Amino acid sequence: MTRSKGMGSLKPVLFTLPAMIPFAVFWLAPLLYVFYLSFTEWDFMNPEKTFVGFSNYTDLLSNPAFYKALRVTLLFCAGSVIPVILIGLCLALLMNVRLKGSALYQVLLFSPWVTPTVAVSIVWSWIYEPEVGLANTVLSWVGLAPIGWLQDPKWALVGVLLVTVWKSVGWAMIFYLVALRNVPSDLLEAAGLDGANPWQKFIRVTLPLISPTTLFLFIVQVIGALQAYDQINVLTQGGPSGSTRTLLYMYYQSAFESFQIGEASSVAMILVCGCMLLSLLSLEVSRRTSHY
Amino acid sequence: MLVLRQFGKVARPLFFAALALLMAFPFYWMVTSALKTNDEIWQSPPTLWPQDPLWGNFAAAWNEAPFFRYMGNSIFVAGSIVLLQVINSGMMAYALTHMKFRLKGLFAGIILFGYMVPATAVYLPGYLVLSELHLLDSYAGLILSNCVSVFSIFLIRQAFIQVPHELVEAGEADGASHMRILWTLLVPVTRSSFAVLALITFIDQYNNYFWPMLITKDPNLQLVSAGLRSFFVEGGAYGLKWPLIMAASAFTIAPLLLVFAIAQKTIMQSVNMTAGSSKG
Numbered sequence: 001m002t003r004s005k006g007m008g009s010l011k012p013v014l015f016t017l018p019a020m021i022p023f024a025v026f027w028l029a030p031l032l033y034v035f036y037l038s039f040t041e042w043d044f045m046n047p048e049k050t051f052v053g054f055s056n057y058t059d060l061l062s063n064p065a066f067y068k069a070l071r072v073t074l075l076f077c078a079g080s081v082i083p084v085i086l087i088g089l090c091l092a093l094l095m096n097v098r099l100k101g102s103a104l105y106q107v108l109l110f111s112p113w114v115t116p117t118v119a120v121s122i123v124w125s126w127i128y129e130p131e132v133g134l135a136n137t138v139l140s141w142v143g144l145a146p147i148g149w150l151q152d153p154k155w156a157l158v159g160v161l162l163v164t165v166w167k168s169v170g171w172a173m174i175f176y177l178v179a180l181r182n183v184p185s186d187l188l189e190a191a192g193l194d195g196a197n198p199w200q201k202f203i204r205v206t207l208p209l210i211s212p213t214t215l216f217l218f219i220v221q222v223i224g225a226l227q228a229y230d231q232i233n234v235l236t237q238g239g240p241s242g243s244t245r246t247l248l249y250m251y252y253q254s255a256f257e258s259f260q261i262g263e264a265s266s267v268a269m270i271l272v273c274g275c276m277l278l279s280l281l282s283l284e285v286s287r288r289t290s291h292y
Numbered sequence: 293m294l295v296l297r298q299f300g301k302v303a304r305p306l307f308f309a310a311l312a313l314l315m316a317f318p319f320y321w322m323v324t325s326a327l328k329t330n331d332e333i334w335q336s337p338p339t340l341w342p343q344d345p346l347w348g349n350f351a352a353a354w355n356e357a358p359f360f361r362y363m364g365n366s367i368f369v370a371g372s373i374v375l376l377q378v379i380n381s382g383m384m385a386y387a388l389t390h391m392k393f394r395l396k397g398l399f400a401g402i403i404l405f406g407y408m409v410p411a412t413a414v415y416l417p418g419y420l421v422l423s424e425l426h427l428l429d430s431y432a433g434l435i436l437s438n439c440v441s442v443f444s445i446f447l448i449r450q451a452f453i454q455v456p457h458e459l460v461e462a463g464e465a466d467g468a469s470h471m472r473i474l475w476t477l478l479v480p481v482t483r484s485s486f487a488v489l490a491l492i493t494f495i496d497q498y499n500n501y502f503w504p505m506l507i508t509k510d511p512n513l514q515l516v517s518a519g520l521r522s523f524f525v526e527g528g529a530y531g532l533k534w535p536l537i538m539a540a541s542a543f544t545i546a547p548l549l550l551v552f553a554i555a556q557k558t559i560m561q562s563v564n565m566t567a568g569s570s571k572g
Contacts, residue, residue, distance in 0.1 A: 011470060012393035018380035020399065022440045025425075027406050030417035037417065091311075100305060107556055108312040111319070114552045114559070116499040118517040119541040122524050123322045126534060132336045134321060170315065174563045227412040229502045234521060248412055255416045256506070268413040279408035 031272070038265035045259070056266040066267075068242055069250040072157065076228065076246055079161040080168070081221040085214065087165070088172025093202075095173070096180045106177075109170030117167065121234035124163045125150065128235075153243035156236050160244050163231050168224075172217055179213035180206070212286060219282040223275050247271055319545070326350065326539035333534045346535070353523075353539040361512065362519030363547070369434050369504075369515060370497035374490050376439040381489065385448035386474045390460045406442045415506060422507055429510045437507070438497060444489050447565060451485035452478060488562040491555050495548060520544050 038056055040049040060066045091109070095102055112120060127134045128149035136146040149159040183206055191201045229248055232238060238245035238253065245253070247267055255264035325333055327345040354360070387393070388400055418437065419428075427433030455478055463473040479486060501517040508514060514522070524537055552559060 009393060012387045012391040013395060015383045015387035015391065015470065016395075016399055018376075019384035019440045019445060020402075022380070022436060023402070023406060025421065026418055026437045026440070027409065027414065028402070030414040030421055031409060033417035033420065034414055094304060095308070097304070099308065102308075105308045105312045106560070107552070108316045110560075111549060111552060112315065114495055114548050115545045116501070116517050116520075116548065118499075118501050118521050119544045120318065122520065122537060122541050123318050126325065126538065127318060127321065132334055132338060134338060137337055166315065166318070174560060178564050223410060227410050229412060230517070233502075234524075251413070251416075252502075261416065264416055268416060271413045272409055275410045275413070276408040 034265045034268050034272075037261055038269045040262050040265075042261040043259045044261060052262065056262045060263065060266055060270075065242070065250070069245050069247045072242070072244060073226065073246040073248075075157060076161065076164075076244075077222055077225040079157070080164045080225050080228075081218060083161075083165045084168045084172050084221055085217055087169045088217070089176050089214075091169065091173040092176030092180055095177060106170070106174065110174060111170070112167045113171040117230035118234055120167065121163060121231045124159075124231075125235055128159055150236050151240060153240045156240055156243045160231055160235050163235065164225075164228065167231075168221070172221075175213055175217055176210065179210040183209045215282060215285055219278055222278055226271060226275060322538050322542055322545075326353075326535055326542050328535050330533070330535060349535050349539045350543065353536040354543065356536060357519065357523045357540070358511075359516070359519065359523075359540065359543065362514055362516040363544070365513060366498050366516040367547075369431065370494045370500075372431075372435045373438050373497050374493050376435070377441055377444045377489065377493055378486060380440055381444040381448045382474060382479060382486075384445050385452045386470070386478065388445075388449055389452040389455075390457060390473075390478075391470070403442055403445055407446070412502065415503060418503075419506055427507075429508050429513060431513065433507055434504055434513070434515075437503070438500075441493065443566075444493060447485055447489055448482070450565070451482035455481055484558070484561065485565060487555075487558050488565055491551070491558055492562055495551065495559075498548060516544050 037049070039051060039053060041052045041056070042049040095105065099105075130136060130146060130148055130151060133149070135149055139146060147155050150156050187205050187209075188201055191205050196204065226246075227248055228246065229252065232244055232246065232249055236244040238249045248271060251264050251267040251271065254260045254267065324341060326349055327347065328339075328342045329344075329346060332339060332342060384403075388396065422428050422433050422437060425433075427436065459477055459481075460473055463477050468476075498515075499517060500515065501521070504515045505518040505521075508518075511519075511522075520540055523540055
């Protein structure tokens with residue numbers, strides 16, 4: 001009797017092991033390990049890791065390259081997240097009526113999201129070709145000078161951002177379409193009876209009701225932007241002269257190109273902290289806004 | 293006002309038609325560039341449709357690098373990951389929603405914590421862990437290191453919460469084991485969530501680039517994104533063979549567009565579920 005009871009409490013744990021073992025091996029252990037490595041100096045080859053305390057962090061904070069990467073990261077976040085959310089919302093508002101062929105439009109707008117970033121980035125690198133690429137050809141049609149899309153430090157980030165935004169707007173639009181369909185129409189009618197014009201209805205009724213979706217998209221997009229790698233790797237490799245090197249790209253380069261494991265680990269910890277802060281913030285906000 | 297509405301009736305479809313064309317244009321450009329000769333692709337101004345479409349470019353690109361192998365690798369690895377995630381997410385979500393045990397809160401907390409940690413940030417130590425386990429350069433490494441997903445667990449948990457607990461209790465009263473209840477009662481009821489899990493995970497893993505590229509150096513194990521990228525850099529020599537590069541990109545993308553075309557409804561439905569599961 002006692003034995004079967006013991007088995008009873010073991011069973012649930014057995015059910016969780018197929019997920020928890022790989023999770024511990026490939027997520028938790030690496031996370032603890034990177035935390036430890038951020039306090040050491042190591043070059044991959046040397047069998048010894050030297051414990052150096054906080055010096056990786058203090059070195060980083062006095063390194064201009066870190067601030068440049070931080071600046072690029074923030075620009076990348078702002079430049080991808082804000083357009084994706086705004087354009088996605090505008091498109092969803094325009095599509096939220098009876099529109100012939102809207103299913104087809106949704107599929108076409110959504111398809112960049114489904115396709116491999118590497119493959120579409122290669123296509124875009126052809127579009128950005130300086131001499132005969134489509135982007136500069138179109139500019140010449142409207143009488144503008146050609147742009148060194150991926151070669152000019154002033155434009156390279158814009159070039160990478162265009163691809164990133166192109167990839168995600170359709171995805172954001174679908175989220176907003178679902179949210180807009182869930183806005184109760186009697187609320188909008190009631191506001192109309194109270195004399196609200198369409199703009200006021202949008203600001204006072206629709207926007208607050210779809211705010212959970214906005215929050216979700218914001219968090220997911222920011223975390224995605226912090227992790228962006230594929231398009232940067234194909235289009236610019238962080239260049240020219242660091243103009244597209246984000247913190248994640250810097251982490252990759254110091255880990256796998258210059259083998260400064262300690263420095264790389266401290267950059268990784270900063271990224272982890274940033275993401276956790278954002279996620280906690282989103283949980284807190286969604287807890288507060290879930291009342292209505 | 294009426295005029296404006298009439299205008300909207302005409303303008304809106306026109307706007308969306310133009311926008312959809314614009315969004316899809318890179319794909320069109322990819323396919324038409326794949327059919328051009330190298331001279332034509334460098335012509336200015338560019339031609340919208342090749343003078344003489346060279347369908348043979350697709351075969352040439354296919355044979356120039358082991359794309360059959362790359363795509364086979366991607367499909368095999370992504371498929372295996374889907375299977376493992378269905379199993380472990382199902383079991384984990386079942387334990388979290390329909391079983392009582394002491395460590396439940398702790399496990400749920402750990403999973404939530406995992407949701408907040410960006411996967412890319414732990415690639416370096418993950419690489420070291422894999423190397424300790426002698427799993428670098430192996431299918432096992434590619435598959436096992438991706439076989440749990442916090443997103444999948446959340447998605448299935450969200451679906452299982454909505455199944456009334458009486459169903460599980462009835463199963464228990466009939467003497468069915470937990471395994472049986474899970475796979476013959478709960479999974480069929482929540483199959484649309486599992487379909488979403490399978491599709492999203494497959495697409496994600498087929499497209500995966502950074503991590504597989506880090507942990508495999510053996511060209512025979514390359515997944516399709518990494519294979520395409522090395523074809524772009526080496527075989528294509530940055531512009532000498534643009535038509536072939538475009539052809540290769542096209543057949544890399546094709547299986548996903550096909551999956552998307554077939555399972556479009558399920559993928560769109562995933563939006564509803566993802567937004568739901570994010571609320572925890």
